[in-house]
Amino acid sequence: MEASSSAWIVILLGIAAANLPFVNERLFGLIPVSRERKPLWMRLLELIVLYFLVGLVGYLIESRIGNVFSQTWEFYAITACLFLVLAFPGFVFRYLRRHRQ
Template sequence: MPYAVWSLIILALIGANIPFLNQRLFALIRLKNSSSKKSFWLRLVELAVFYCVLGGVAYLLEANIGNVFTQTWEFFAITVCLFIVFAFPGFVYQYLRRQ
């Protein structure tokens, strides 16, 4: 069980930073105008998709361990905020570092 929790945290750190560390869509698909950078809005969409995928992985891990507990809006508000905090290093690398 502790390995599932730590692996989920590491996956969250990686998933939150992937949109900011490369110029490909979901780190796989090359965009048509590859000379320019991805827009900030596209990075936010990627971040939301990675959050949903990671939520699915967390749900499967919880179901594998035992009973799945129902979650209310407070749980999702906290996990979204935590996921955004995990994305901070990638955001700093992409937008705030000196060129």
């Protein structure tokens, strides 16, 4: 796999994973929740877990391409902020858009 195409795979996976907690009422899109609506704390916890899963996929792809570069805390702070920015459309869809009643 070429480095450019693998970077796009990680970006598209990040966009999908960041919006997943906000577009459905199941935990990780698979497990039904006993409540009618998922609470915000559960969506945020799901968002954190998905951030680490996307990071793991990126790490595995990077290790298959070649050398894995060591990262410092700045890298993780920037990628966490980027993941939150990617989650913004799902957040707007769930909480800020006016739904018909």
